[in-house]
Amino acid sequence: MTHIKVNVDGTTYEDEVEPRLLLAHYLRDRLGLTGTPIGCDTSNCGACTVDLDGATVKSCSVLAVQADGSEVTTVQGLAKDGEWTALQRAFHERHALQCGYCTPGMIMAARDLLRENPQPTSYEIRQALEGNLCRCTGYQNIVRAVLAASGQEAPAVAEEVTA
Amino acid sequence: MIPPAFDYVRPASVDEAVRALADAGEDAKVLAGGQSLLPLLRLRLAFPELVVDVGRIPELRGVRDEGDALVIGALTTHHDVMHDPLVRRHAGLLAAATETVADPAVRHRGTLGGSLAHADPAGDLPAVVLTLDAELVAVGPNGRRTIPAREFFVDYLQTVLAPDELLVEVRVPKADGWGFHYEKFHRVAQAWPIVGVAALVRRDNGHIAEARVGLSNMGSTPLRATAAEQALAGAGDPDAVARAAESAAEGTRPSQDPSGSPEYRAHLARVLTKRAVLTAAGMG
Ligand SMILES: Cc1cc2nc3c(=O)[nH]c(=O)nc-3n(C[C@H](O)[C@H](O)[C@H](O)COP(=O)(O)OP(=O)(O)OC[C@H]3O[C@@H](n4cnc5c(N)ncnc54)[C@H](O)[C@@H]3O)c2cc1C
Numbered sequence: 116m117t118h119i120k121v122n123v124d125g126t127t128y129e130d131e132v133e134p135r136l137l138l139a140h141y142l143r144d145r146l147g148l149t150g151t152p153i154g155c156d157t158s159n160c161g162a163c164t165v166d167l168d169g170a171t172v173k174s175c176s177v178l179a180v181q182a183d184g185s186e187v188t189t190v191q192g193l194a195k196d197g198e199w200t201a202l203q204r205a206f207h208e209r210h211a212l213q214c215g216y217c218t219p220g221m222i223m224a225a226r227d228l229l230r231e232n233p234q235p236t237s238y239e240i241r242q243a244l245e246g247n248l249c250r251c252t253g254y255q256n257i258v259r260a261v262l263a264a265s266g267q268e269a270p271a272v273a274e275e276v277t278a
Numbered sequence: 279m280i281p282p283a284f285d286y287v288r289p290a291s292v293d294e295a296v297r298a299l300a301d302a303g304e305d306a307k308v309l310a311g312g313q314s315l316l317p318l319l320r321l322r323l324a325f326p327e328l329v330v331d332v333g334r335i336p337e338l339r340g341v342r343d344e345g346d347a348l349v350i351g352a353l354t355t356h357h358d359v360m361h362d363p364l365v366r367r368h369a370g371l372l373a374a375a376t377e378t379v380a381d382p383a384v385r386h387r388g389t390l391g392g393s394l395a396h397a398d399p400a401g402d403l404p405a406v407v408l409t410l411d412a413e414l415v416a417v418g419p420n421g422r423r424t425i426p427a428r429e430f431f432v433d434y435l436q437t438v439l440a441p442d443e444l445l446v447e448v449r450v451p452k453a454d455g456w457g458f459h460y461e462k463f464h465r466v467a468q469a470w471p472i473v474g475v476a477a478l479v480r481r482d483n484g485h486i487a488e489a490r491v492g493l494s495n496m497g498s499t500p501l502r503a504t505a506a507e508q509a510l511a512g513a514g515d516p517d518a519v520a521r522a523a524e525s526a527a528e529g530t531r532p533s534q535d536p537s538g539s540p541e542y543r544a545h546l547a548r549v550l551t552k553r554a555v556l557t558a559a560g561m562g
């Protein structure tokens with residue numbers, strides 16, 4: 116067992132964990148933070164994306180012991196006093212989800228993009244979300260939601276795909 | 279997707295890491311960014327008894343300028359490599375190829391040294407360091423040694439590194455004035471290349487004075503397309519480049535897998551070499 120101390124969504128936790136425990140399982144099974152889902156066995160889907168010390172990671176591909184001493188933000192830590200962020204609201208208003216399984220990862224990845232690039236083009240949004248798979252929406256509304264969250268109007272569809 | 283049990287240490291220095299590796303022998307594994315090792319552990323394709331996490335050794339990160347070469351710490355992440363101003367300026371080929379690796383979250387964790395030590399012939403970066411004539415520096419219980427990239431890769435997922443050796447830095451000669459391009463062919467946005475071609479071209483009076491061509495996924499190790507490199511010397515127009523690129527697959531032994539047959543890969547190597555060299559030479 117290894118001792119770890121991690122701050123997750125503003126709360127500090129100290130635990131003894133097995134080194135093989137994945138951060139995704141630590142968040143879900145030990146801390147009960149099931150807002151971060153696990154969607155694959157291969158590190159491909161991005162559903163489990165969280166923020167680790169200011170950069171997105173796939174929490175299924177990080178050991179809990181590697182997060183020792185770090186700050187983790189999950190999708191559950193974004194809203195303040197029950198108020199959604201502009202990005203979360205945009206996903207809701209633009210129908211950027213159907214089943215919602217990919218949504219936490221999409222939101223965390225889009226948040227990472229908007230921090231570095233507050234006014235991305237559709238193309239840049241698609242590039243930034245390349246590690247996040249959605250089996251439902253066809254991505255169009257996700258891209259539109261991220262554009263809306265950055266205060267931009269969605270361009271016409273033909274332009275959107277090639278821009 | 280639960281990895282097998284293992285012990286874990288997190289050394290604070292290179293010396294401490296090498297000692298931990300030497301004490302554990304064959305049953306220890308280095309953990310860098312974990313973006314290749316953790317998937318293997320989860321699929322139970324690797325069973326180390328000890329995992330040595332080198333992720334918090336500060337001296338292994340960052341890029342410095344040493345005159346005619348850049349020295350890149352093995353633990354420098356893909357994200358940091360592709361955004362580094364020195365790399366962009368003096369080793370643009372490496373920055374361009376790194377941008378095509380995986381996706382942003384994987385690039386935040388995965389490291390240059392990890393990609394090279396992992397030695398997946400389908401990785402993008404082994405062929406790139408081979409094309410840049412880089413040198414790899416390793417530290418083991420008997421000290422430090424420098425290994426030219428062309429001697430580093432031995433076979434599928436195999437390098438000359440001993441189990442108790444740590445890759446510490448990658449020395450990349452500056453390629454100022456050379457044109458470059460990395461042409462990667464893959465089916466979906468976030469994926470390894472079916473075939474990738476790295477091209478580095480020095481021009482003189484409108485002609486190609488010297489060309490280097492590296493191939494990803496055309497054999498069990500990254501390769502240089504030596505015959506095409508020779509044929510490219512002196513090429514002065516796109517037709518000459520296209521003719522030279524016809525020999526890009528000579529001497530290669532690409533694999534058969536669901537993404538393509540050896541014949542298809544050889545075809546891709548020729549087409550992608552032509553495209554990569556034309557772009558690198560500014561003739562595209
Ligand atoms: C979804 C996904 C998509 C990907 N797509 C691509 C892609 O398109 N192209 C591509 O090239 N790669 C791709 N990768 C692999 C990625 O680039 C990895 O980051 C990289 O292969 C390994 O680097 P790492 O630091 O994560 O190494 P780790 O996973 O930590 O280690 C990998 C291996 O190298 C050894 N090792 C690591 N560092 C050292 C060292 N300093 N000294 C000695 N041994 C060491 C480890 O023991 C292990 O055997 C992808 C990965 C994922 C998960």
Ligand code: FES
Pocket residue numbers: 152153154155156157158159160161162163164173174175176
């Ligand atoms: S669950 Fe982490 S990438 Fe799919």
Ligand code: FES
Pocket residue numbers: 211212213214215216217218248249250251252
């Ligand atoms: S909304 Fe169902 S996977 Fe994206």
